[in-house]
Amino acid sequence: MESENKKKTKTPLTIEQKIKRRNFISFGAFFALSGGAFAGWKWLLNAQNETPGITAGARKPLRKAMNKTELFFRNFFSNKHLAKTYPKERAVKNVRVNGLIGINDDKDFDPMAWQLEVEISRTKSLKIGIEEIKALPKTEIIFDFKCVEGWDQIQHWAGVKMSDFIVHFGLDELAEKGYMGLETPNGRYYVGLEKDSVLHPQTILAYEMNGQPLTINHGAPLRLIIPVKYGIKNLKRIGKMFFSSTRPKDYWAKRGYDYYSGL
């Protein structure tokens, strides 16, 4: 670059001029780029939130980035990658209760009358009682439950493997649609899960914790335990299950969180 400059000018530049010139160019570039970066940052900071839909509450460009990042990291997902498991003694006795949305806002709920509703089609649904679920092979898991807030706890759960449940009730074809939606009976809390995570061998429909039936605050009679996701996806007190080819609505994804939230 410099030698070119030299050729163009008739009298060779003095060293001082060269220094000045190079400094001018460098600093000019530096300030222009800094200004550009700052403008870019301001733009991102002040970017509008996405139009509320299945997801909401995040800046538009950041939501786009989250979704792209999801696609990238889904490449690394495998059913062979298992969450680390622990011996029973490591499981905590006092299991943390962190959220009660869909539970403490539903005073009329009767656990005895509960049945899981599985939507087969727009008009047809299965009603499955807890005894039917308990009759299926039981799977136990003691793993480190991770909350999006940053805490984690080694917990002991037992129930039926989701993949077993799906096969047993002939839902395989529906599961191929790509997504599963789950809701509490009152519809206040809801999550959406992509097929891979649903069929992960450690994903279970749990009815026991520490060898005892679930308590109300831990999601009795039946809850989801999905170690490949943060706690926010581990829906308590499942009322309805359905399948969809598009993302089902998701409580926290509507509040600015990543839809995928996979671990």
Add this chain to the structure above:
Amino acid sequence: MRWTHWVNFPVLAIMIWSGLFIYWANDAYGISIFGFSVIKFFPQWFYQYFHIPHRLAEGMAFHFFFMWFFAINGLLYIVYTIFSGAWRELVPKRNSFKEAWQVLLYDLHIRKTTPPQNKYNAAQRIAYTAIIIMGAGSLITGLAIYKPVQFYWLCWLCGGYHLARIFHFALTIGYVLFFTVHIIQVVLAGWNNFRSVISGFEVVESEPGITKKETEKLPENGIGEQKED
């Protein structure tokens, strides 16, 4: 490749800022000696002042976006440093640790003799190599806590989820300390040196007049000869 230095500065700042949003949601760390809590990260006024509370979702969105820039920028720097041969000026040599001690004594005005110096002195070699390793450490521990199931082996390598989080946090504290010392050193090194970090060369006065020596990316008081452009 001094540009990567300048890209890193705002990106790292954003990572720390958004990291605080995440940390706030479960601010469990502190330092205690014999059961007495010495430091609790962070005091309430600190959170209030920087508007940290209740921004977890936002923090995660920023953190997991800018992580890409942090990673790519760092990778570019490392690849460049390896292929340009610039690593020779950067990596500590066998006697660097001994010399670094001399640098420290000299900088603290305890010792008068100037320690040996090429582009970087021994202390700089150690510090700048360490900061690169720290950057890699942040990426690895970050990935380990970001996808602890898919990258279970990374998580294992970091000593588990808890330890990985602590490392990730401690490295950040390390950056802040590095930054503080770095700024003091830059101020002490003076304008000519600082200018070189932007323009890529440093002006050296010599007997007959002014000659110019080009130096490549000079974060601190170095006078080296190196070709660039």
